[in-house]
Amino acid sequence: MSWGYDKDNGPDTWPNLFTAARGHKQSPVDLNTNWIWYDQELEKRPLVISYQQEPSLYIENPGLSFKAHITANSTISGGPLGNDTYRLIQFHFHWGPDDASGSEHTVNERSYPCELHLVHYNATKYKSFAEAVSQSDGLAVIGVFIKTGPRDHEGFKVISDNAQKVKCRGNKLNTGVPFNPEVLLPGDTTKYWTYEGSLTTPPCNESVIWIVLQQEITVSTGQLQALRNLCCDECGSKRIPANYRPPLPLGTRKIAASFP
Ligand code: 1SD
Numbered sequence: 001m002s003w004g005y006d007k008d009n010g011p012d013t014w015p016n017l018f019t020a021a022r023g024h025k026q027s028p029v030d031l032n033t034n035w036i037w038y039d040q041e042l043e044k045r046p047l048v049i050s051y052q053q054e055p056s057l058y059i060e061n062p063g064l065s066f067k068a069h070i071t072a073n074s075t076i077s078g079g080p081l082g083n084d085t086y087r088l089i090q091f092h093f094h095w096g097p098d099d100a101s102g103s104e105h106t107v108n109e110r111s112y113p114c115e116l117h118l119v120h121y122n123a124t125k126y127k128s129f130a131e132a133v134s135q136s137d138g139l140a141v142i143g144v145f146i147k148t149g150p151r152d153h154e155g156f157k158v159i160s161d162n163a164q165k166v167k168c169r170g171n172k173l174n175t176g177v178p179f180n181p182e183v184l185l186p187g188d189t190t191k192y193w194t195y196e197g198s199l200t201t202p203p204c205n206e207s208v209i210w211i212v213l214q215q216e217i218t219v220s221t222g223q224l225q226a227l228r229n230l231c232c233d234e235c236g237s238k239r240i241p242a243n244y245r246p247p248l249p250l251g252t253r254k255i256a257a258s259f260p
C-alpha cells in the first residue's frame with residue numbers, strides 16, 4: 001500500500017515507512033504566537049519575491065493534491081535565505097472537506113480551510129530540485145493560508161475554472177492561460193513566520209526553510225469547492241480526502257517572525 005491520508009496509510013503511519021518522518025524537525029507545526037521570536041534582522045534584510053509570468057499555466061492532478069508546474073525563472077531571496085537564491089518549481093494546495101480544517105500549519109491551534117505551498121529549490125547551490133531535496137538548505141516553501149468569503153478571488157480563477165478538467169488522478173492540462181503566481185500572494189508579504197522543517201508529505205525530508213505568510217488570501221466557497229471536487233482515483237468517483245498532515249512537535253526549534 002502506498003502512503004496517503006486514510007486511516008491505514010495516513011500521517012500516523014508514515015514514520016513506520018519513512019525514516020525522516022521520525023525526525024525532530026518535522027512539518028507542519030503550530031505557530032504559537034506567544035513563543036515566536038521577533039528577529040529584527042529579517043526586517044533589515046527583506047524577503048524578495050520575484051515571480052515571472054508563466055506563458056501557459058500547466059496543471060496536474062497527481063492524485064492527492066492539485067499541482068501547477070513552473071517553467072519561468074521565478075525566484076525568492078533575502079529574509080531567512082542567506083545569500084542564496086531559491087527558484088520556484090511548483091505550487092500545490094492542501095485542504096479539508098469543509099472550512100473547519102484544511103491547512104497544515106495552524107496559528108494558535110486555529111486551522112484555515114486551505115493552504116497554498118510555493119515550493120522553491122536552492123538554485124545557487126544545487127543543479128535541480130532532485131539534488132536539493134535531501135540537503136538541509138535545499139528547499140524553501142512559502143505557505144499562504146486561504147480562507148473563504150463571498151467573493152471570487154480573481155487570481156485563483158485560472159485554478160478553480162480549470163480544476164474540473166483535471167478531475168481524475170493522472171490528468172494533466174496545459175491551460176493556455178498566462179499566469180503569474182504572484183497573483184496568489186496576499187498584499188503584504190513582508191510579515192511572515194520562518195523556521196526549519198520538512199516536507200509535509202513522504203519522504204518528509206528535513207530540507208525545508210519554511211516561510212509562512214501572516215496575511216491570508218480569501219477565495220469564494222465555490223472556488224475552494226473546485227479543489228474539493230477533485231478525485232484521487234482514475235475513474236473519478238472517489239474524492240481526494242483531507243490532504244493535510246496535522247502539526248508535529250516544535251521541539252527545540254525556534255520560530256522567528258519578521259514583524260513585532
Ligand atoms: O506535499 C508536497 C509534495 O507534493 C511535493 O510537492 C513535495 C516536494 O517534492 O513537497 C511537499 S510539501 O512539503 O510542500 N507539502
Ligand code: ZN
Pocket residue numbers: 092093094117200
Ligand atoms: Zn504542501
